[in-house]
Amino acid sequence: MPQAAAIHPSLSVANKVILLTGAYGLIGKTLSHAFLQQGAHVVLADRDETKKAPVQAELAPRYPHEQFLCHELDITNEESCAAVVRVAVEKFGKIDVLINNAAIDAKFDKEHSDDINPSRFEHYPSDLLKQSLEVNLTGTVVMTQYACRQMLMQGSGNIINVASTYSVVAPNQNLYDFGEGVKQFKPIDYIASKSFIPNFTRYVATFYAHEGIRCNAIVPHGIFNNHGEAFLANFANLSPLGRMCNREELIGPFTFLASDASSYMTGSVLTVDGGWTAW
Numbered sequence: 148m149p150q151a152a153a154i155h156p157s158l159s160v161a162n163k164v165i166l167l168t169g170a171y172g173l174i175g176k177t178l179s180h181a182f183l184q185q186g187a188h189v190v191l192a193d194r195d196e197t198k199k200a201p202v203q204a205e206l207a208p209r210y211p212h213e214q215f216l217c218h219e220l221d222i223t224n225e226e227s228c229a230a231v232v233r234v235a236v237e238k239f240g241k242i243d244v245l246i247n248n249a250a251i252d253a254k255f256d257k258e259h260s261d262d263i264n265p266s267r268f269e270h271y272p273s274d275l276l277k278q279s280l281e282v283n284l285t286g287t288v289v290m291t292q293y294a295c296r297q298m299l300m301q302g303s304g305n306i307i308n309v310a311s312t313y314s315v316v317a318p319n320q321n322l323y324d325f326g327e328g329v330k331q332f333k334p335i336d337y338i339a340s341k342s343f344i345p346n347f348t349r350y351v352a353t354f355y356a357h358e359g360i361r362c363n364a365i366v367p368h369g370i371f372n373n374h375g376e377a378f379l380a381n382f383a384n385l386s387p388l389g390r391m392c393n394r395e396e397l398i399g400p401f402t403f404l405a406s407d408a409s410s411y412m413t414g415s416v417l418t419v420d421g422g423w424t425a426w
């Protein structure tokens with residue numbers, strides 16, 4: 148008789164305290180539910196206060212209020228980073244895992260699009276580049292610094308950075324060619340700011356290797372969010388698996404990195420991209 152299936156205890160995140168930035172977004176909400184379902188304590192931190200009440204209303208009937216906390220966080224603001232760490236420790240006593248998930252994917256607006264195509268590299272506005280670097284690069288560093296100060300006091304910590312396929316390869320601009328109107332391109336700001344994440348991960352991992360803090364990155368790609376038919380068709384053609392990622396397919400990889408099952412991993416970049424970077 149085969150034994151009843153059981154999940155290996157090292158994969159458990161029960162009772163771990165997880166500080167999740169960008170928690171009210173697409174991936175953030177998926178992970179919040181998943182970690183709470185698995186018995187973790189979650190600090191949901193996000194800049195967008197308009198989303199706080201709806202997220203709280205979604206979580207409150209499903210999980211005990213002792214298990215989670217929603218707190219305002221702007222990772223570009225040092226005091227805000229310090230405050231979220233302080234509040235997390237006041238409520239839960241420690242921070243086991245920081246997930247650096249907050250980021251922006253700047254969109255150009257009408258102001259930037261007179262008679263030129265602002266998504267083309269040679270015309271991309273430097274103010275939007277600076278804005279993305281401020282959040283995705285500087286903000287990620289500052290948030291990590293404040294979490295590391297706490298993790299050093301604890302003697303342990305685990306950091307998961309959220310990268311992108313555009314951290315490791317250039318965008319295939321054919322993905323954004325819908326064959327009508329002005330041609331759109333994936334602009335440079337996201338690529339410039341996200342390319343930093345894998346090497347930042349290696350920097351933090353090796354810096355703290357002897358001080359109990361490990362750091363890995365995850366590379367998601369193309370999470371389905373009611374995209375239009377033309378985009379889905381382009382994506383299917385260009386992706387080895389022939390489809391976008393369902394948000395639930397990120398739960399396993401994030402749980403693995405947040406758990407002790409990945410205890411011998413640091414400085415790694417875990418790719419979850421349906422094979423996008425494999426050809």
Ligand SMILES: NC(=O)c1ccc[n+]([C@@H]2O[C@H](COP(=O)([O-])OP(=O)(O)OC[C@H]3O[C@@H](n4cnc5c(N)ncnc54)[C@H](O)[C@@H]3O)[C@@H](O)[C@H]2O)c1
Pocket residue numbers: 168169170171172173174175192193194195220221222223247248249250251282286309310311312366367368369370371
């Ligand atoms: N969605 C995808 O297909 C995809 C693919 C690859 C990588 N990613 C990465 O996954 C992460 C999450 O993406 P998403 O699709 O859930 O994005 P999203 O836009 O749905 O969520 C991002 C959240 O970050 C918050 N945020 C932005 N700036 C902030 C700041 N300064 N301080 C605190 N919070 C801030 C926003 O308010 C938002 O709630 C990002 O790092 C993104 O680069 C996403």
